[in-house]
Amino acid sequence: MxxxxxxxxxxxxxxxxxxxxxxxxxxxxxxxxxxxxxxxxxxxxxxxxxxxxxxxxxxxxxxxxxxxxxxxxxxxxxxxxxxLADVVEACPFPAAELEGKQLHATYFDQPVDAARFASLDEESFHPEEYRLGDRVLYLYAPEGLGRSKLAVALGRPAVTRGLVATSRNWNTAVKLVEMTRD
The missing domain is CATH 3.30.70.1280 (SP0830-like domains)
Structure with missing residues (x-):
């Protein structure tokens, strides 16, 4: 099948x-x-x-x-x-209330745990936030990815070493779910 x-x-x-x-x-x-x-x-x-x-x-x-x-x-x-549908469904941010450029999904090749991100001072990036899911990181960047200081910190080699990661804005994440529906 x-x-x-x-x-x-x-x-x-x-x-x-x-x-x-x-x-x-x-x-x-x-x-x-x-x-x-x-x-x-x-x-x-x-x-x-x-x-x-x-x-x-x-x-x-x-x-x-x-x-x-x-x-x-x-x-x-x-x-x-x-x-892909599970990732969209599990989004911890109010996706329906945000613009696609404000929310991103970074997909990983393997599960990641919070310890990998322990060196980040999350408060210093506020109002930007991230949450971990199943082989995915959800990033809320109200000014978009291009202006996100948190995205830069999350992409540092010390954080991503040994991972294959690729990000998509929320519009693309949702579109891929639509395109893969049977």
Missing amino acids: SAMYAALLRGINVGGRRKVPMPDLRELLGKLGHEDVATYLQSGNAVFRSASGDEESLRADLERALESHFGFPVDCLVRSASY
Whole structure:
């Protein structure tokens, strides 16, 4: 039985570097045997149907194919439709009351615990806030990600060492749920 997934590519098409055109990404996913392939925006969001059912093997296959095709490594995360819906449903912030640019989901390749963030003085970033979920960090940044001091602190190597992480604004997180619905 097949299921819907989203591939979240990290660090592509930024500043004219590491270009991965979305038509090429769709074609590559099709060549890997996936169906109902679609992309969203130019920032590396793709949805597809697969019979595999294993997020990690789907991720590894896609990363190998991307490096082979484009000549540079691309970190990816692959998440099931149900996981993406659970992330949106579990949001600890009032998403319906916020603009999409004020709320972000940072997806991780593995579970993270609060100890990783213990060095952060959360009060010094107020009114910005974050909360941890299942392989996700929810970031509330009222002035947007580009002005967020907390986002910079959360992205420091001391915090993210050993993780693959990629962020999406809330509009994109919700859109990916819509695109992966059967």
